[in-house]
Amino acid sequence: MSTERSRPTQADVARTAGVSQATVSMALNAGPEAMGRLTEETRQRILAAVEETGYWGNLAAKQLAGGRTSVLGVFTYEPVFPHAASDFYYPFLQGIEAEALGHDVDLLLFTSSHNSRSGAGGEGLRDWARRGRLHLADGCILFGRHSQRRDLAELLAHDYPFVFVGRREADGAEVPYVGADYEQATVEIVEHLADLGHQRIALALEFPEHESGVDRRRGFDRAIQETGAVPLILDGTVEHTGALLDDMLGTGTTAIAATPDIAATLRLDALRRGLSIPADLSIARLGDPEKPDGSTVGWSGFSIPRHEMGTGAVQMLLRHLQSPARPGETQVLLRCEVRASSTTGPAPGSKASAAARSRHPRSVLGTTQENTR
Amino acid sequence: MSTERSRPTQADVARTAGVSQATVSMALNAGPEAMGRLTEETRQRILAAVEETGYWGNLAAKQLAGGRTSVLGVFTYEPVFPHAASDFYYPFLQGIEAEALGHDVDLLLFTSSHNSRSGAGGEGLRDWARRGRLHLADGCILFGRHSQRRDLAELLAHDYPFVFVGRREADGAEVPYVGADYEQATVEIVEHLADLGHQRIALALEFPEHESGVDRRRGFDRAIQETGAVPLILDGTVEHTGALLDDMLGTGTTAIAATPDIAATLRLDALRRGLSIPADLSIARLGDPEKPDGSTVGWSGFSIPRHEMGTGAVQMLLRHLQSPARPGETQVLLRCEVRASSTTGPAPGSKASAAARSRHPRSVLGTTQENTR
DNA sequence: CTGAAAGCGCTTACAG
């Protein structure tokens, strides 16, 4: 309960403790190693003085003098505030938080909502960057689908420490990230379908241009090569799943791998047309749904280790903060949990046996492990 | 695209622009008033140098030297991250954001979720405060139901600028807030019921101890005095609305004012018992529901000016930041929109006319205006 | 084991 006008400083504490200001600094930041450099008695005296004066510390000064703030920023290209789509992002945040808590660092949310609304008035990340406000935090965790390449490039050029949750690219630079291995997961899904006897397999991606779409596409192509199945690339929009169905049926395609929202509406469309799943058509879901649809369908597909991506990103960031990132150690892909369930089955007319499923035991078990690319 | 190892400083900019460091500072912070103190030509030269060097500014230094960061903090005692209850809080945040955007200040979210989970590891606001991290922002907007009095007292004692969204009390100190006038709104609701001929009126509050409950209770008591109705104070829990109904029916009470969640379940209970609303029972809702129940019921009751509370709080905070708050100007209550709809009607057996409703024309119009207490 | 001193990158009077 200080009655002074302005906040007490270390000098104030030092005065009432009868030591020098530098000693106060020592006592306050004493890591285990420096601990022995102070008498326990003076340390206690100083702590008492801290209480007495109501000293709080001045982060700005601390930071300026070269110390860390122990604050990590979180910037999201998606609206963080409650919102339909945000259920998808919640697990990421939980992971980030849990990990931060474990390391005793605080989290600061840089709000980007200017960005996600109308676009008026703000440019999101770049705004924060340009004004130097990003440096309120030692480094930053980024996530969200609508990231901008030039943002990342700018951050990289300025040597600002950050880690993206999800694989991202920037022009001519190595973006640090902790992502999910969509490519491998998609490979396994397509192989699973081929094993079930499907000869013609379709792919529908909601965001084919996006990194997450590119990865799935790459996995699809690879698996098609390996399995010798006939591919059908569909122009994927959630709105026109009817057209997708027509295309598939017209070409004799009996299985499809699709991003979650497309898969869900496609399934409903198919059922509405009297098709039965998986007897007439197998559908596999390439990821977790953005918006939980409350369905209890036993989807075949893979799920994204969102929590682990969050914790992993924080770990990587803290690591980079301690010692500069070495190239090749900045990009990590986590394994997705792949599972076969009730929306995929043997191709119509084929006699794929139960044994077919045993080809990828690992994927069905869904172990999560790191993969450095 | 600087290739230097560390971030460029004003000194670097000054060197390449051929001016002094202080001049760079001037040029960069030139408010309209100081604008005339620089040649347009040198200003341009400096801005060019800023681009060239990739200067970003150092907020810590800026703050330490006495300048503002132009960053406002937002601390919420509720989970900000997507959550059932958060729909209730969204409008507050929208208001806060909109206003901040208008004043060109950025918003920082101090995450408090440590707090809302298990309580392990963190104490929320006090954590931020003690480590001095609150000062990353010039001041702070607070909200959420689970605020701690001692937190506010501590902030006040340290002269940290903040404004609470919602009326809050602290021991022996004047907490700055922009709240909603629950007392007046409740008065109007009860008067409305009395006007409809109800002689016995019940009150059920979910959080009677909380400031928001105390205010409603005060309004209820006042209106009971004025109208001469017989009060019935019910022990309000959402879980036992059945018991509430019994109490009411047993005492011949024909109308009730209740906080939103109680009102909603009470209504369902009543309907289930074959009661008709409002013919047998009038129910008025004292506020907005925390969790939208998706009902399309035309509730009689009042709604909380959440968006305006958000904008008002930011305005007050910015005002206090410019010039220290004068006592008496720190507590504002906004008017709630009161409306009579289909869950309230004439008391059974009474002959209250339509004219009864005209007694409080203002409240029915629901104008929002400030009220300094 | 503790203190005196330099310096972090700014802003803000104060000189010229």
Added chain:
DNA sequence: CTGAAAGCGCTTACAG
């Protein structure tokens, strides 16, 4: 109209 200087509150070598 621009520059030199002090100072914000810390941390971190460097002396004693």
